[in-house]
Amino acid sequence: MNENENKSKNENKNKYLNMNELHEHLIIPRLRNIQEEHGYVSMKSMRELAESLSLPLMKIREVATFYTFFNTDTNTDTNKKAVGKLHIQMCTNIACWLAGAHQLLHSLENKLSIKSGETTTDNLFTISEVECLAACGTAPAMQVNETYVENLTEEKIMKLIDLWREEMKTNGVATLDGCCISTTTGGTSS
């Protein structure tokens, strides 16, 4: 198994790239790792990344500030914009809007007493409004960290929030898998 793992790791590298191409090619995956680990990308980690890839800092910054996945506040080293433990990303694009996503977002904001774009004081929840998640067939939908929660109703959201809060207070983590109708179906039902 170990051998296989190593093999697939090696195979993942495109051997036809030169050093510079490879290093640039690695910027986004490395930034993703930083974002996933810390919840934001700080100036310090960008500097370190630039150094480890032997690229100018500018190259890292211009990429990090372009993509919405990265939370950056490039003016300070101590970034305060980190998202909470559960990042609730509610889709409000056309199909979810038609299914009432705006009302759901509103009741979610009331439930957590924060506005979209904010984090609760206990650092557990962050709400964001996001664009089409490609779950229009099971609208309204939201993405919590990496998990899709689809066919939302107000009742379902309220229940899940209570459940997750309870779990995080007792276990420190919320179980996202299994609590949701589907995480893999592309918006279809049988």
Place this chain on the structure above:
Amino acid sequence: MIKMSVIEPILTKYIGKKDYLSIKKVLNEMNPADVIQDVKKSNLRGRGGAGFPTGIKWSVMPVIPKEESKEKSNKEITPITLRYLVCNADEGEPGTFKDRFIIGKMPHLLIEGMLIAAYAIGARVGYIYIRGEFASEYRILKNAIEEAYQENYLGENVFSKFLNTNKNFSFDLHLYRGAGAYICGEETALLNSLEGKRGEPRIKPPYPAKFGAFGKSTCINNVETLATVPAIINIGAEKYAKYGTAKSGGTRLFSLSGHIQNPGVYEFPLSIKLKDLINHCGGVKDGKKLKAVIPGGGSAPILTAEEIDTLDLGVDYDSLAAAGTMAGSGGIILLDETTCIVEAASVLLKFYEHESCGQCSQCREGSHWLARLFHRIEKGEAEMKELDLIEHICSNMSMQTICAFADAVVGPARSSIKKFRSEFEEHIRIKCCPFKKQKEVSHVL
């Protein structure tokens, strides 16, 4: 599972799990030119949005010099012959979810399609650029690729056990995750993103066939386009073409959402009429009256219910283009009689305002102004002359920019005003949204 269409499904029936029948047939019986000829005959057109004929896209890849191709059989690939096949899995068009479905349910079908495409165009390395938000799809695809490597379906001299000829074909497939940018679905922006740059579209020409990923010849195809190829090889190009119209061959996956009774992904032949398609999916939700349809993802100009009835519109690329809209990504969004068109357009424009990459000023500023103006109208704060201002902004954006994004913004903006002008005027006249007012009244009563 997928919902079946009126005919025997082509793409979705050919699941391609671990059989890889079509690629074995291709490697044993066909040379690359035959494969391209077959795809041309099938009239397969790009399923991502532009609808460019796939066979032609493959055939414009520069010819590999003869001496190089001879050496290729037993020597390492040279920088001159290196070319890439890139699969565009950055599905982000509002109302479209078919690629997520294919990856989630039939990842091996995509891998097989990529193998056939790579063989046809002579690509040694392939990338799948998958949308950053698709976490579970990423894991599914990663597992599928690992499985394929273990079975020697990917890597050096693939399928060597199954081949009667001494042909050898090698193909490496890499996965690359995006980081949340709608614009990276545009092919040259995707290439920039793949190289680790900002996802800004490139000026064309040079086209990717000449100067693509890492400066090499590159062919970029949508997930569904590539996943359709094994089915074409399996049932035969002519038979596949017959399911569609003269210029748009075969079947297609449609993503049905909005006010439809049974939302989901459906496979339909391209010869079907839009009206019939809607009926097959259960018609308008809760028996309400249809008001409008967005026929090809959020960027497609809106169609009124009357247009669909009187023109008896088809769903193929040419019929929809003739009706002033587009087949786009196949995302069909239904809007029923209770929908406020102004708000619907406003929701879409807010999305485009956020996603404009900011490279061209017409698009960067224009998308922002349009979103603000539509928001003002919806709130009842606008004046009548602003409707003309919107048209003015649209004409300054359309066809003026590096990529097609600006036209995607203009699509819903211009068409909604053109076709529902009275609704816009009413918002301005009564200084609020008539639909919200109605709801409030009925709530009080």
